[in-house]
Amino acid sequence: MKSSKEPSVGPDANSSRDHAQHAKARIGIDLGGTKIEVICLEPSGNVSYQKRFSTPRGSYPRLLETLAEAIQLADPEPDPRLMKPIGIGTPGAVSKKTGLMKNCNTTELNHQNLAADLSQLVSRDVKIANDADCFALSEAVDGAGQDHSCVFGGILGTGVGGGIAINQALLAGPNAIAGEWGHNALPFDRLRPDYDFPWTRGRPCYCGRTDCIETWLSGDGVTKSYETLTGERLTAAEIFDNSNRTEATQKTFDQYSQLCALALSTIINVIDPDIIVLGGGLSKTPGLCQAIKSQWAHYVFSDQVATSIACARHGDASGVRGAAWLWPAEHNGA
Ligand SMILES: [Zn+2]
Structure with a gap:
């Protein structure tokens, strides 16, 4: 993103x-x-x-x-x-x-x-x-994360991006890259050893590195994963269409949710947000949040994972709403 x-x-x-x-x-x-x-x-x-x-x-x-x-x-x-x-x-x-x-x-x-x-x-x-x-801020102010003090907003779409809001304000560090997880490497060495993974690692990313989270969790990443299994090129929306599940689409979905759990575990291990809110086209895949939740205990460094996970409440409108919320209440006498 x-x-x-x-x-x-x-x-x-x-x-x-x-x-x-x-x-x-x-x-x-x-x-x-x-x-x-x-x-x-x-x-x-x-x-x-x-x-x-x-x-x-x-x-x-x-x-x-x-x-x-x-x-x-x-x-x-x-x-x-x-x-x-x-x-x-x-x-x-x-x-x-x-x-x-x-x-x-x-x-x-x-x-x-x-x-x-x-x-x-x-x-x-x-x-x-x-x-x-803006997406993270929108969901933190009056979206799926509104009742939580620390919100990680993750975008799963054409690209993979993210932001962190604490007490309904954006976290901006000295490098202004808080929440930027798409170009971290997927820690494949931590993948469950019992999980069958027939895909070849080492996917090149436009940023010059390989196996960035974005290369696997973006829409194009899903297309590549499915193509590896079938030789057929479909969009992520077509692959994850629930009405058209085949063995290959199911296997691609399972891989996707497994890798989401693996990638998000690194977020939980570092900032331990109260809630992870997912946005972007792929976040709308039915059953994705539940599938991620069923897997992330394998990867989080804790005896329990109490983190909440939800899809964006405001969907595609979160970006424009978050832009407006850049002006907090005290600035307009509200
Ligand atoms: Zn990259």
Whole structure:
């Protein structure tokens, strides 16, 4: 999902603007490579406005204009003191070294100061965070993890990413890579010795290493695993379609849940979250959470595993909701 990430940027809590004067809602923007989704999120968690736009490609000024127009439509508030603050979630990141965007699949964003440029254009406060962090924050604030103090949000989709929220705030360490587990190596040496594993290890990853968690737990990883068994190339959604289970699809599912348990055990061993919330397309596979839970006791360094595991409550909307939640309650008088 991402190769690195940085914490949210933009005017901080001590910004000269009077946050208490902001309207009570926030604006969340999910800025993707093909679409831009904009919501107004009320303090109650209700979405009072929602609209999608196509992401204009090839021109940073055009992208800024589109964002500005989208914000104006969502909140045509003329009084600067009442304007809603903006949170943006994107697959890219903000370089801690330069303050500029990097690693964006919307490549015209790279090397730009999006938060400052947009803030100036729309006269509002803007925060930006990685989309996997937004997912974790959303599920921690009012999603599947809302009753837990330490939430690990793991994305299982085109890529494998993650974020950590503690007491409903993102954890951002000095390297701003908290929760980034997709490019750790799968500890295959710890795989249950009685588990039949006919797949060849040593899968290359685009990051230059081999057997990154992402190479096995992403959608493409599932496609490869199934292809090894059958010679047939299907999408992960087709392989994990419950109505079409065969011996090979079941074997691929068993392998997938086993490797998820193995990979997640390393998260539990290090940060011991209260709950693991899974998002992304593959997290919707029926029975996955239960299958993982049935296996992870083999891998966690503990006499019991009391960790909860659940699918995202807000599904695909978690990213845009988490972007809005980058502005916590105290900033809007809620
Ligand atoms: Zn990798």
